[in-house]
Amino acid sequence: MSDEKDDGSGSLGWAKKLLTVGVGTFFLTEDALKTLVSEFKLPKEIVGGILDGAKNVRKEFMENVVTEMLAKVQDKIDPTVLISDFFRKNDVTLEIRIKVKEKTGDGV
Numbered sequence: 001m002s003d004e005k006d007d008g009s010g011s012l013g014w015a016k017k018l019l020t021v022g023v024g025t026f027f028l029t030e031d032a033l034k035t036l037v038s039e040f041k042l043p044k045e046i047v048g049g050i051l052d053g054a055k056n057v058r059k060e061f062m063e064n065v066v067t068e069m070l071a072k073v074q075d076k077i078d079p080t081v082l083i084s085d086f087f088r089k090n091d092v093t094l095e096i097r098i099k100v101k102e103k104t105g106d107g108v
Contacts, residue, residue: 030055
């Protein structure tokens, strides 16, 4: 076992920070992630790359979640059957009212 201190300065501290940043990309706001990454004292280009990567990962993750959820729902529910059941069980009235009023004045 190592005698390494857990004061944040050793490799264990860096590993914890990196893990926090990795998990933080999903759950932290951009400002909170900027603050967290700034603790590493990295060049602006690297910080920008990390933030851009976090945005892309978050976006891709959410797109995959939505796609999977829709696929699961569509496997269980047929939209055609759902709509036909709705109209079979309900009376639907659609009213459209249009009112046209002539303009007053010289507005052409």
